[in-house]
Amino acid sequence: MIRRILRGEKKQPLPIDKFVPSLSAKKLITKIFIDTAFWRRHWHCHCLPERSFSLNKRQFQICARCTGLEVGIIISPISLIASNTPSSLWQLLLLLFLLDGSTQALGLRKSNNSLRFVSGLATPMAIVRLALEKLIS
Numbered sequence: 511m512i513r514r515i516l517r518g519e520k521k522q523p524l525p526i527d528k529f530v531p532s533l534s535a536k537k538l539i540t541k542i543f544i545d546t547a548f549w550r551r552h553w554h555c556h557c558l559p560e561r562s563f564s565l566n567k568r569q570f571q572i573c574a575r576c577t578g579l580e581v582g583i584i585i586s587p588i589s590l591i592a593s594n595t596p597s598s599l600w601q602l603l604l605l606l607f608l609l610d611g612s613t614q615a616l617g618l619r620k621s622n623n624s625l626r627f628v629s630g631l632a633t634p635m636a637i638v639r640l641a642l643e644k645l646i647s
């Protein structure tokens with residue numbers, strides 16, 4: 511990291527333009543994750559550029575992990591539809607989130623934005639699924 515700073519490299523958000531092919535999807539994502547003031551006011555995220563996504567060279571207002579968490583909250587009912595998936599899969603996804611976040615926070619390893627997004631995405635789905643299983647049993 512120090513070498514990067516000495517070389518004058520800036521920490522840039524990861525562009526996701528190539529993963530969002532349609533113009534309407536880009537507009538929707540821009541409206542939700544870039545233009546709205548909600549995230550800055552109500553979601554306390556570090557917003558580090560190197561841990562965030564960008565679209566059309568504009569950085570998201572939340573990091574990749576928080577983006578995954580928010581999308582995961584929205585799509586978490588999908589975990590209820592997948593009724594024949596074993597509990598161990600959902601527990602494993604929760605463990606992935608905990609391991610990725612904690613080992614990075616402790617400085618043991620460096621994560622990447624794809625892993626941050628996926629682990630964030632899976633966590634709300636796993637929580638909803640495991641909570642429902644607990645309620646039913």
Ligand SMILES: [Zn+2]
Pocket residue numbers: 554555556557572573574575576577
């Ligand atoms: Zn965040």
